[in-house]
Amino acid sequence: MSMRELDRLKTIxxxxxxxxxxxTAAQRLELSxxxxxxxxxxxxxxxxxxxxxxxxxxRGHRQLAPxxxxxxLSIIRDRYPDFGPTLACxxxxxxxxIVLAKETVRKLMSEAGLxxxxxxxxxxxxxxxxxxxxxxxxxxxxxxDHHWFEDRGPACTLLxxxxxxxxxLMYLHFTYSESTFSYFEATRAYLERHGKPQAFYSDKASVxxxxxxxxxxxxxxxxxxxxxxxxxxxILCANSSQAKGRVERANLxxxxxxxxxxxxxxxxxxxxxNAYAPCFIADYNRRxxxxxxxxxxxxxxxxxxxxxxxxFTVREPRKVSHVLTLQxxxxxxxxxxxxxxxxxxxxxxxxxxxxxxxxEIRADGNVLxxxxxDRLPEVDQGAIVENKRLGHVLQIAQLIQQQRxxxxxxxxxARTNSGAPPxxxxxxxxxxxxxxxxxxxxxxxxxxxxx
Numbered sequence: 001m002s003m004r005e006l007d008r009l010k011t012i013x014x015x016x017x018x019x020x021x022x023x024t025a026a027q028r029l030e031l032s033x034x035x036x037x038x039x040x041x042x043x044x045x046x047x048x049x050x051x052x053x054x055x056x057x058x059r060g061h062r063q064l065a066p067x068x069x070x071x072x073l074s075i076i077r078d079r080y081p082d083f084g085p086t087l088a089c090x091x092x093x094x095x096x097x098i099v100l101a102k103e104t105v106r107k108l109m110s111e112a113g114l115x116x117x118x119x120x121x122x123x124x125x126x127x128x129x130x131x132x133x134x135x136x137x138x139x140x141x142x143x144x145d146h147h148w149f150e151d152r153g154p155a156c157t158l159l160x161x162x163x164x165x166x167x168x169l170m171y172l173h174f175t176y177s178e179s180t181f182s183y184f185e186a187t188r189a190y191l192e193r194h195g196k197p198q199a200f201y202s203d204k205a206s207v208x209x210x211x212x213x214x215x216x217x218x219x220x221x222x223x224x225x226x227x228x229x230x231x232x233x234x235i236l237c238a239n240s241s242q243a244k245g246r247v248e249r250a251n252l253x254x255x256x257x258x259x260x261x262x263x264x265x266x267x268x269x270x271x272x273x274n275a276y277a278p279c280f281i282a283d284y285n286r287r288x289x290x291x292x293x294x295x296x297x298x299x300x301x302x303x304x305x306x307x308x309x310x311x312f313t314v315r316e317p318r319k320v321s322h323v324l325t326l327q328x329x330x331x332x333x334x335x336x337x338x339x340x341x342x343x344x345x346x347x348x349x350x351x352x353x354x355x356x357x358x359x360e361i362r363a364d365g366n367v368l369x370x371x372x373x374d375r376l377p378e379v380d381q382g383a384i385v386e387n388k389r390l391g392h393v394l395q396i397a398q399l400i401q402q403q404r405x406x407x408x409x410x411x412x413x414a415r416t417n418s419g420a421p422p423x424x425x426x427x428x429x430x431x432x433x434x435x436x437x438x439x440x441x442x443x444x445x446x447x448x449x450x451x
Contacts, residue, residue, distance in 0.1 A: 009051045012036075012043050064104075072098050073108050085109055129243075131165050131290075136197045136298035138164040138236075139190075140247035143178035143205075145391065146255050152268035155391060158254065159186045162247045164201065168289040169250070170194060172277040174270040177392040180207055180223050181355045184312045187224075191231070191308070195299030199234035201244055209237050223314050230311050231302075253288070314353040320344045325373065326351070326361070332373040333361065341368060 011029055014020035015036065022040070026033045042050035072092055080088045085106035092098040092105070109115035132138045140162050147155045157178055161171040171193065173186035202208045210220040221229070228235050238244045261280055267273050302308065318326040324335040324342070328351045335341045344363055352360040361368045385393050 005051050005053075008039075009048060012039050012051060015040055016043060064100075068098070068100075069108055072100060072105070073112055076105075076109060076114060077112065081114060085115055131293070133165060134292050134294040134296045134298050135163055135165055135168070136194070138199050138201055139170060139197045140164055140201045140244045141183075142203065142244065142247045142251065144251040144255065145177070146259075148174065148259055148273065149262060149268045150259065152263075154395065156270055157182070157392075158251075158258075159183065160247055160250060160254065161186070161190055162250050164246060165292045166290050167246055167250070168285045169281045172254075172274075172281060174273045174277075176270075178205060178207060180314060183207055183224055184227070184355050187227070188308055188312050191302055195301050196231055196233055198298050199236055200228065201236045201238060201247075203241070203244065204237050204239075208235055226315070227311055231306060257284075309354075310352075312355065316351045316353070317348040318351050319348050320346065322346075328359075329353075334371045334373045335361070336369045336371075 008029060011020065011025050015022055015025050022033050022036045025031075026036045029036070039050060075092065075096060075098070076083070076088050080091055083091065086102050088109065089100060089102040089105040092100060106115060110117060141160065143157045143159050145155065145157045148158060149156075157175055159171075159173040159175060159178070159182065160169070162168065163170055171186065171190045173182070173189065175182040175186070204211060207222060207224050209225070210222055225235055241248050258280060262268075262273060262276070265276060267276055316328060318328055320326055320335065320341075322345055324337060324345065325332050326335070326349070327333075335344075347363070349361060349363040349368070352362055354360070361370050
């Protein structure tokens with residue numbers, strides 16, 4: 001008999017002897033009054049054995065069948081030694097007909113040494129990396145989406161360029177989101193101010209790295225990566241946020257100090273913030289910058305043959321159709337009908353998209369004249385949006401929805417006495433409501449116009 005059962009026996013004896021009330025005994029033993037009455041009745045019939053559990057000595061209801069645990073463990077050891085408990089449990093059920101709970105499998109594998117619980121695993125050690133030796137050897141870049149103007153303006157993104165050797169802020173640029181054109185604008189301003197660094201260190205965002213696996217023979221270089229390749233600048237991507245910890249810690253400092261400085265200066269727009277950024281950078285570097293190990297500046301000057309206007313563009317290859325048209329950004333462009341352009345039929349040429357909105361079509365380095373024919377009247381598919389750009393995209397979608405709602409000037413159809421809406425008049429032949437214009441129809445119309 002256990003100590004708990006002895007205490008219960010003394011309490012029940014006191015109730016039987018009339019020295020203790022049943023309600024008081026129930027509170028002391030944390031049982032109900034009805035249960036106390038049952039124990040008193042059983043005590044009078046059986047004596048001291050009444051307080052002993054009747055389940056003692058019997059086989060547990062959840063006990064495994066004899067030999068089942070050893071059989072399951074032998075199967076796991078022979079066929080699934082490197083499997084996790086959940087996957088091993090599924091395979092035992094699907095392939096061998098052994099139904100066990102995954103926690104039971106986890107316990108069996110842990111006792112056999114086939115699985116180490118996460119609490120017992122040795123934690124990964126990330127040793128700190130030494131700084132680079134000189135300025136311009138490695139520049140860490142990152143974007144921080146934050147309410148920089150608090151409630152005085154909408155949230156925006158701050159592109160941060162920080163030197164790895166000195167923790168010195170090199171450049172700050174406020175923009176709407178981390179897009180390719182935003183990094184084009186900021187990086188060009190950086191090069192014009194400091195020169196070309198040896199390498200940029202960034203995260204794995206789609207601006208810097210092609211993350212999708214492609215089956216075709218594509219180089220997998222982003223537009224930003226192509227720009228840095230033409231400028232002879234290396235691009236490196238970090239595996240974790242801790243790897244580029246200098247710019248990550250700088251973002252936390254900026255989200256505290258820069259927000260308060262913008263509040264004190266009364267700045268609430270990105271234009272004014274970009275104008276104030278050099279003053280803040282000078283004060284920040286005076287407080288937090290470290291001296292480099294080597295006074296040599298690794299920045300290189302931009303060469304005269306490197307045309308930044310031509311380099312900082314989005315270039316996309318497009319195939320010229322048999323009617324001298326090509327499609328880019330859901331629009332069709334009609335090339336001039338000349339002997340030179342007719343020789344380009346079936347070939348791929350490049351479309352140069354400039355940050356200021358200009359568009360050029362080039363073939364073999366020559367600019368080709370073109371006319372924008374028409375925009376494809378098709379329903380847009382669901383766009384793929386990164387997590388960092390989701391807030392900005394939702395703001396744009398809200399503005400577009402408001403414009404579309406304001407253009408809907410037609411009132412709701414009036415109903416007749418019977419409750420049915422009046423019939424709509426048939427659309428005139430050739431309107432968009434009657435048929436959908438596709439690219440083939442447009443090309444055929446252009447071919448008739450040319451020939």
